[in-house]
Structure formats: C-alpha cells, structure tokens
Amino acid sequence: MKAIFWRTIKDRRIVLLIYCLGIVGFLWMYVGMFPSFADKKEQFNQLMQYYPKEMMQAFGITEITQIFSSLENFLAMEQFNIVWPIVVIAFAVSIGGASIAGEIEGGTIETLLELPVSRIKIFFAKYLAGLVLLAIFTAVSVFAVIPLAAAYHVDYQASHYVTTSVIGLLFAWAIMTLAFFFSVVFNSKGKAYFIPVGILIAMYVLKILASLKDSLKDLQYTSFFYYFDANKSLIDNKIDNWSYLIFGGVIVVFTIIAVLWFSKRDITVS
Amino acid sequence: MNAVEVKNLKKYFGKVKALDGISFEVEKGEVFGFLGPNGAGKTTTIRLMMDFLRPTKGEIKLLGKDAKEDSVELKKHIGYLSPEDRLYKGWTGEEHVDFIRAIRGNSAKAQALVKELDLDLKKRVWQLSTGNKQKLSLVLAMMSDPDLLIMDEPTLGLDPILSEKIYQTLDKLGHEGKTIFMSSHYLSEVEKVCDKVAIIKEGKLVATEHIAELKRKKMYSVRATFAGDFEPDSFKIEGVEIKDEHHDFVELVVKGDINQVITILHQYKLKDLEIQRATLEDIFLEFYK
Numbered sequence: 001m002k003a004i005f006w007r008t009i010k011d012r013r014i015v016l017l018i019y020c021l022g023i024v025g026f027l028w029m030y031v032g033m034f035p036s037f038a039d040k041k042e043q044f045n046q047l048m049q050y051y052p053k054e055m056m057q058a059f060g061i062t063e064i065t066q067i068f069s070s071l072e073n074f075l076a077m078e079q080f081n082i083v084w085p086i087v088v089i090a091f092a093v094s095i096g097g098a099s100i101a102g103e104i105e106g107g108t109i110e111t112l113l114e115l116p117v118s119r120i121k122i123f124f125a126k127y128l129a130g131l132v133l134l135a136i137f138t139a140v141s142v143f144a145v146i147p148l149a150a151a152y153h154v155d156y157q158a159s160h161y162v163t164t165s166v167i168g169l170l171f172a173w174a175i176m177t178l179a180f181f182f183s184v185v186f187n188s189k190g191k192a193y194f195i196p197v198g199i200l201i202a203m204y205v206l207k208i209l210a211s212l213k214d215s216l217k218d219l220q221y222t223s224f225f226y227y228f229d230a231n232k233s234l235i236d237n238k239i240d241n242w243s244y245l246i247f248g249g250v251i252v253v254f255t256i257i258a259v260l261w262f263s264k265r266d267i268t269v270s
Numbered sequence: 271m272n273a274v275e276v277k278n279l280k281k282y283f284g285k286v287k288a289l290d291g292i293s294f295e296v297e298k299g300e301v302f303g304f305l306g307p308n309g310a311g312k313t314t315t316i317r318l319m320m321d322f323l324r325p326t327k328g329e330i331k332l333l334g335k336d337a338k339e340d341s342v343e344l345k346k347h348i349g350y351l352s353p354e355d356r357l358y359k360g361w362t363g364e365e366h367v368d369f370i371r372a373i374r375g376n377s378a379k380a381q382a383l384v385k386e387l388d389l390d391l392k393k394r395v396w397q398l399s400t401g402n403k404q405k406l407s408l409v410l411a412m413m414s415d416p417d418l419l420i421m422d423e424p425t426l427g428l429d430p431i432l433s434e435k436i437y438q439t440l441d442k443l444g445h446e447g448k449t450i451f452m453s454s455h456y457l458s459e460v461e462k463v464c465d466k467v468a469i470i471k472e473g474k475l476v477a478t479e480h481i482a483e484l485k486r487k488k489m490y491s492v493r494a495t496f497a498g499d500f501e502p503d504s505f506k507i508e509g510v511e512i513k514d515e516h517h518d519f520v521e522l523v524v525k526g527d528i529n530q531v532i533t534i535l536h537q538y539k540l541k542d543l544e545i546q547r548a549t550l551e552d553i554f555l556e557f558y559k
Contacts (some may be wrong), residue, residue, distance in 0.1 A: 003372035005493040116345040266323045
C-alpha cells in the first residue's frame with residue numbers, strides 16, 4: 001500500500017507544483033494590489049455602490065463598504081470566493097477522476113490488480129495520496145498569504161487563515177471524494193471528470209438563483225458553495241456547524257459507497 | 271494437487287454469455303495452452319482467474335486456493351502477463367521493477383531476466399518498442415519467481431525472433447517445474463510450448479487434449495497439378511478428402527499425417543505443388559463443429 005501511495009504522490013508532484021505556483025501567483029497579485037486599494041478605499045467603496053446588489057451577492061459580497069477594510073475582506077472577495085474554488089475544483093477533480101478511471105482507461109489497473117494487494121488497499125492508497133496532495137495545495141494556497149502580507153507590510157489575522165484552510169480542505173476533500181466515486185463507477189476519465197464538474201456547476205447556479213430571489217432562498221442549502229463560506233471563515237474566523245456536517249457526510253458516505261463499489265465491480269480493460 | 275481447477279465457470283455480461291459453464295484442470299508443472307479464436311472467451315477466463323472479473327457462477331481454484339476469496343495471498347505466487355502492455359508510459363523500466371519489488375518483496379529473477387532478454391531498464395516506457403515493452407512486461411511477470419504463470423497471448427504482435435525468445439524462456443520455466451497457463455490463437459505456438467491444450471469456442475470448452483493428441487488433428491490443404499494423367503482413386507485413403515479434381519489437377523484436404531499423401535504424389539510427375547497447413551479456424555470447423 002505504501003508503494004502505491006508514494007508512487008501516486010510522485011506521479012502527481014509536477015501537477016501539484018503547477019497548481020501551487022498558479023494559485024500563489026494570484027495571491028501575490030491580490031496581496032500586492034491591496035495596499036493601493038486600501039489607500040483609496042473611499043473612492044472604491046463609492047464605485048462599488050453602483051454595482052447591482054444581486055451581482056455582488058452572487059459573488060458572496062454582502063458588506064460592500066467593508067471590502068477594502070482589511071486584507072481578509074479583500075481576499076475573501078477576490079481570491080477565496082472566486083479564484084480559489086475554481087482552482088481547487090479543477091485540482092480535486094483531476095486527482096479523484098484520474099485515480100481509478102484513469103488506471104482503467106490506460107490499462108494500468110491490471111498492473112495494480114495483479115499484485116498481492118487488496119482492492120480496498122489500492123483504493124485507500126490512492127485516496128490518501130489524493131488527500132495529502134489536497135492538504136499540501138490547501139496549506140500552500142492559504143498560508144502563502146502570511147509571508148506575502150509581511151513582504152508588503154499589510155496587517156493580517158493568522159488565525160483566520162487557519163480557519164479558512166480547514167473549511168477549504170473540507171470543501172476540496174468532499175469534491176475529490178465525489179470525483180473518486182465517479183472514477184470508481186466509470187471506465188473513462190472523461191466521465192469521471194465531467195459528471196462531478198457538472199454537479200458543481202449546477203450547485204453554483206443554484207446558489208446564485210437562491211441569492212437572487214427570496215422564494216428560491218432554500219435552494220442555497222443544496223449547494224456546496226453555501227457551506228464553503230469564505231466570508232465567514234476569513235472575515236469572521238468561523239465555520240458553520242452545517243459545513244462540517246455536510247462536507248463530512250459527503251466524504252464518509254461517498255467514500256464508503258466508492259470503496260464497496262470498487263471492491264465488487266468487474267474491471268475490464270479494453 | 272492441480273495448479274488450476276475450473277468448475278462450471280459461467281460469466282454473463284447482461285444477456286451475452288461470455289463463458290457458459292467451462293471446466294478444466296491444469297496439473298502442477300504443466301504448460302497448458304488455452305486455444306481459441308478471438309472472442310471465444312480466453313481473456314474472460316483469464317480475467318476471472320486473476321479476479322479482475324467476478325464469475326456469474328462456478329468455481330476457480332488456483333494452487334489449491336479460491337481465486338476470489340484468497341486473491342491477495344494467491345497473487346504472491348502468480349505472475350501475470352497481459353496481451354497488451356499495461357505499463358505506465360512515463361515510468362522507466364527500472365521504476366516498474368522497483369515498484370513491483372516494493373510490493374512483492376521479491377525480485378529474485380529480475381536481473382537475470384533483464385540480461386537474458388537484453389532489456390534497457392533506463393528508458394521510459396514511451397521510448398520502448400512494442401517488443402521491448404513486452405520484454406519488460408515479461409520481466410515484471412516473472413521477476414518474483416512465481417509458481418504459476420498466467421499469460422494472455424504472450425507473443426501477440428511480436429516479431430518471430432522475439433516470439434522465439436519467449437518460447438525459450440517458457441520452455442526453461444517449464445523445465446523448472448513451473449506451471450504455465452497461456453492463451454493463444456496460434457496453434458503452432460501452443461504446439462511448440464504446451465503439454466496440454468484446452469480449446470474454447472463461443473464460451474464453451476470443446477476439447478481438452480494433450481498436444482500429442484492434437485497433433486494427430488493436423489490438417490493440410492494440398493493442391494497438385496500433374497504433368498500427365500493421374501488416378502484420383504489413389505487419393506481415396508483414410509484421412510484424405512478430395513475437394514476438387516480436373517484431368518490434371520486435384521485439391522485435397524488431409525487430416526493427420528501428410529506423409530501418406532506425399533508418398534502417393536511421388537508416383538506422379540508434377541507441374542506444381544502447393545501444400546498449406548490449415549488454419550486453426552479450419553481445424554476448429556472440421557473437428558469441433
């Protein structure tokens with residue numbers, strides 16, 4: 001199991017590096033820009049008043065005047081409500097989707113299955129490797145703020161980033177688990193990528209619809225993007241208990257179904 | 271103890287009956303050929319033996335253990351070779367060997383095999399030719415010195431020189447007392463390597479025979495053009511069927527020993543002679559209708 005775990009990490013290390021560099025690049029840009037925005041926050045706040053309220057809500061911005069009041073407010077809007085979820089979804093889906101379906105599609109699953117290792121161990125070796133990769137990505141993409149903020153002499157709240165990394169990892173982990181589940185069910189990587197991405201796009205649309213119309217408000221509870229609340233974690237340093245419950249529930253339930261499915265299914269390589 | 275025992279094995283994919291109740295046994299130390307045309311059920315049988323697929327019904331015992339229940343324990347003693355390479359394109363041969371070694375904990379034969387097959391382990395898989403990929407797969411299958419080697423079409427797509435090298439390697443393993451189960455759709459390959467053969471057709475086992483017995487089922491197509499007259503009745507002997515005849519031409523189907531026909535042909539002056547060994551498919555059609 002250890003050999004499969006380390007091999008998965010090794011095979012993915014370049015991809016991890018590219019994702020980390022990309023997200024840190026964005027972060028660097030935003031942290032570097034923040035002092036200029038903060039200096040002219042009155043003008044920017046005035047400008048922001050002209051944006052439609054619904055559009056701002058769609059991006060998770062409720063307190064428009066507070067956007068430039070702290071680095072955390074600014075990053076919650078610019079990085080962690082928009083860029084970070086998109087990048088982490090791509091990374092988590094690529095890890096989960098390729099895990100089993102990628103091996104089946106490439107035929108290499110036979111190389112693993114012919115070895116004296118149970119399917120459950122193969123699954124968990126790949127699953128844990130994926131989780132470690134996500135944890136590294138989350139840590140780098142969130143805690144890189146601290147040295148960057150120090151370099152630009154911007155005040156920051158370290159504990160808020162710890163809280164954000166926790167909810168961020170849970171969000172990413174739940175998505176990876178979903179992708180793992182579809183990777184176990186299907187023989188092609190394409191399906192294992194696109195179905196979870198499709199589900200997440202649908203969830204995002206539901207959250208936007210819920211924010212636009214009061215009668216649709218309850219739809220927000222069906223969306224991962226409601227439970228991944230960067231404003232709450234980064235600005236208020238809090239995580240809603242429902243977020244733990246929903247992400248934890250998805251992780252546990254889909255992991256169990258996926259591992260059972262993988263243990264029992266026929267594996268045919270064409 | 272039999273190395274392989276398959277009893278009433280069935281595998282259905284929906285309504286498609288890939289295997290419909292096959293049973294056979296392979297003795298320990300035997301080189302067993304599993305012969306059949308494409309789509310007959312050879313690969314399905316092997317995948318069931320390797321626990322990649324689960325049977326609809328029936329039982330598979332390998333080295334005295336259940337292929338599904340004791341799969342992990344069994345695989346410590348089994349080497350497997352797929353018909354196409356199942357290698358990681360970005361890894362080197364060395365990385366493959368190290369990976370298998372880390373899991374199997376045994377690479378007793380790796381170095382000797384690499385030397386014997388003249389393989390460069392430093393190259394990445396995408397840089398290797400088909401033949402070298404097959405050599406690497408063979409090294410991985412045999413490096414931990416398995417008691418049972420399961421091979422699905424081991425020479426598929428290989429040139430004759432490499433195929434011959436693989437036959438020599440298998441022959442050597444056979445002499446070491448290893449059990450080898452190999453599928454093939456080449457009769458000549460099975461004849462060369464195996465002690466015993468099972469013939470599968472449309473998911474059903476039509477025969478299990480020793481190679482010596484199968485050799486008696488050899489079949490040839492003979493087309494002779496004569497320089498003068500000939501007596502067609504001279505070819506009316508056991509095992510010979512006259513398919514076509516003209517005043518100076520005869521086409522024969524010969525089952526078994528060709529020498530008796532050669533002896534008769536020798537009595538005549540010939541303009542042309544063409545002897546073709548029947549394809550496996552022809553033999554199947556003739557013997558296992």
